[in-house]
Amino acid sequence: MNAYVACCGNCRHFAGTPVDLETQWRGLRVFGSGYSSVRSDDGICRLHERYLAASSLCGRHESEDVVAVGISEAKIGAVPINAATADA
Amino acid sequence: MTDIAHARAGIAAPPSIWSELLRKEDWWAVWIGLVLVVVAAALFVEGGSIKWIAVAPQKWTHVADAVAQLRAHAPQYLALFVLWAFLFGIGAAGLGLKVGPFLASFVLIYVVSLLLYFLGQWDQAAHYNLEPPLVALALGLLVSNTVGLPQWAQTGLRVEFFIKTGIVLLGAGLPFTLIAWAGPVAIVQAAIVSLVTFGVIYWVATRSGLDRRLAATLGVGGAVCGVSGSIAIGGAVGAKKEDVSLAISLVVLWAIVMIFVLPLVSRALSLPTGVAGAWIGTSEFADAAGLAAAQSYGGYAGHVAGISGSAEAAVNAFTLMKVIGRDIWIGVWAFVLSIIATTRWENTGIQGRAGASEIWRRFPKFVAGFLVASILITLISRGYSYADYKKTVLPGLVTPLQALRTWAFTFAFLAIGLTTRVREFASVGAKPFYAFAAGVLVNVVLGFVLSTQVFVGFWTRLGL
Numbered sequence: 108m109n110a111y112v113a114c115c116g117n118c119r120h121f122a123g124t125p126v127d128l129e130t131q132w133r134g135l136r137v138f139g140s141g142y143s144s145v146r147s148d149d150g151i152c153r154l155h156e157r158y159l160a161a162s163s164l165c166g167r168h169e170s171e172d173v174v175a176v177g178i179s180e181a182k183i184g185a186v187p188i189n190a191a192t193a194d195a
Numbered sequence: 196m197t198d199i200a201h202a203r204a205g206i207a208a209p210p211s212i213w214s215e216l217l218r219k220e221d222w223w224a225v226w227i228g229l230v231l232v233v234v235a236a237a238l239f240v241e242g243g244s245i246k247w248i249a250v251a252p253q254k255w256t257h258v259a260d261a262v263a264q265l266r267a268h269a270p271q272y273l274a275l276f277v278l279w280a281f282l283f284g285i286g287a288a289g290l291g292l293k294v295g296p297f298l299a300s301f302v303l304i305y306v307v308s309l310l311l312y313f314l315g316q317w318d319q320a321a322h323y324n325l326e327p328p329l330v331a332l333a334l335g336l337l338v339s340n341t342v343g344l345p346q347w348a349q350t351g352l353r354v355e356f357f358i359k360t361g362i363v364l365l366g367a368g369l370p371f372t373l374i375a376w377a378g379p380v381a382i383v384q385a386a387i388v389s390l391v392t393f394g395v396i397y398w399v400a401t402r403s404g405l406d407r408r409l410a411a412t413l414g415v416g417g418a419v420c421g422v423s424g425s426i427a428i429g430g431a432v433g434a435k436k437e438d439v440s441l442a443i444s445l446v447v448l449w450a451i452v453m454i455f456v457l458p459l460v461s462r463a464l465s466l467p468t469g470v471a472g473a474w475i476g477t478s479e480f481a482d483a484a485g486l487a488a489a490q491s492y493g494g495y496a497g498h499v500a501g502i503s504g505s506a507e508a509a510v511n512a513f514t515l516m517k518v519i520g521r522d523i524w525i526g527v528w529a530f531v532l533s534i535i536a537t538t539r540w541e542n543t544g545i546q547g548r549a550g551a552s553e554i555w556r557r558f559p560k561f562v563a564g565f566l567v568a569s570i571l572i573t574l575i576s577r578g579y580s581y582a583d584y585k586k587t588v589l590p591g592l593v594t595p596l597q598a599l600r601t602w603a604f605t606f607a608f609l610a611i612g613l614t615t616r617v618r619e620f621a622s623v624g625a626k627p628f629y630a631f632a633a634g635v636l637v638n639v640v641l642g643f644v645l646s647t648q649v650f651v652g653f654w655t656r657l658g659l
Contacts, residue, residue: 115545125290131440132439134440134443134444134447135426136352136353137615138447138450138480138481139421139425139426140355142290142356143220143423143559144215144220144558144560145423145424145427145526145529146423146426146427146557147557149427149429149430151436155545156436157433158426158433158435158438159547160431160433160533160547160553162547162548162549163545163546164545164546165545
């Protein structure tokens with residue numbers, strides 16, 4: 108069963124389509140591409156103004172489907188690093 | 196702990212790997228390239244060939260000769276256009292691009308590429324430095340930075356799509372035994388240069404007070420694979436949006452400079468084609484830029500006194516160095532730096548959770564197509580003696596595929612110039628510029644020493 112999983116990739120602040128990226132960075136198309144494998148599913152967080160992996164997460168995640176993630180921004184910062192990166 | 200567990204249980208299930216097969220440009224390049232290789236191989240095995248449709252201009256002296264050639268082969272050029280438009284059109288549809296504007300734009304790209312391809316076959320082209328990649332780039336830069344192109348004409352300017360398709364086709368002309376023989380040396384040389392270049396850019400950038408995420412984004416852009424490297428690392432470490440923009444601008448700027456500088460310096464030094472290709476593969480930043488430089492230099496072989504080696508050697512050495520030596524490691528760089536960013540660098544309030552699967556997810560998949568094409572043609576060629584290979588396999592199978600590759604590359608070289616609009620690049624600032632420039636300097640010098648001194652015998656033999 109595919110349960111909803113909160114992540115930047117399904118946050119309303121996240122812009123991760125190829126068109127989003129190529130519009131944001133006009134030079135991207137010269138020697139790169141929004142459609143390339145190397146960028147995986149990364150996108151731009153309009154809230155933090157950062158370019159992030161879709162699997163990232165912060166305490167201000169917002170989705171139309173699920174709002175309560177049960178994790179605060181402070182606690183995100185306190186997540187033990189090894190635990191957070193080990194098997195993502 | 197409950198919250199942490201919740202967060203970990205809630206780690207996003209990434210999009211299915213299978214869905215990537217249709218939504219990523221790398222895979223479409225693989226499909227298009229391999230369809231052409233498989234059809235060519237099947238026809239060859241049955242006694243036929245694709246050489247009728249894989250038409251390419253031949254050497255000419257007077258304009259009237261070129262016109263006569265064009266008239267005589269007009270149906271073939273038209274059929275080739277239909278083939279490319281069909282294949283790239285399907286790919287464009289798969290990527291979600293608007294097919295109508297894409298095809299309209301592709302008509303323009305094809306016609307101009309045809310003229311450039313013909314220009315390159317002029318017997319005085321090398322004398323006047325009129326190599327098609329350089330002319331395509333210069334022409335494109337001139338148009339895009341002066342009169343510009345209408346919006347519809349820009350849809351088909353997909354540099355990476357064309358160049359990746361060309362690289363898959365390039366695999367058909369590169370025996371797998373050669374890849375196995377030369378690959379390890381390419382990896383060693385590329386690893387030395389990549390690590391040193393990254394170290395220099397990162398060190399200068401951080402010593403200048405720049406953010407470590409920006410330093411890493413710049414560093415991998417300069418050390419591994421240009422714009423692709425910068426966006427892969429930018430996403431992996433969570434760089435600021437404007438930092439990625441800055442890295443893209445610096446990479447494009449230096450990559451275009453190097454397209455002209457590296458072949459000119461190599462020519463001045465009369466480097467053998469294999470050696471020059473290895474140097475370009477070590478010191479250029481982007482595949483398309485490096486292939487433009489390498490193909491230009493290969494064009495001097497046999498036309499410029501003092502330059503030894505075959506034309507193919509420059510492109511082959513470049514590809515081994517850049518694609519096998521550098522590109523395929525981007526996922527590893529991204530994975531390692533994402534862990535360092537999460538564990539060592541300042542907390543941004545955003546939790547990166549990339550795992551080892553990112554190594555494959557970010558792997559440039561067109562490399563897989565390149566290797567499959569090489570293996571397939573190598574297997575077919577296995578039963579032939581060298582004399583029979585040159586008499587039968589080369590003209591009936593390999594040369595037509597190389598002609599198609601040259602077409603794909605020409606589309607890309609033209610698109611580079613037409614998509615480069617200088618005024619759209621971010622203002623880079625002095626510190627990032629100096630950090631990147633320091634890396635460029637070290638990269639170019641170290642790449643030159645390794646290619647022309649340490650491994651010179653190896654790269655020279657590749658060109659024989």
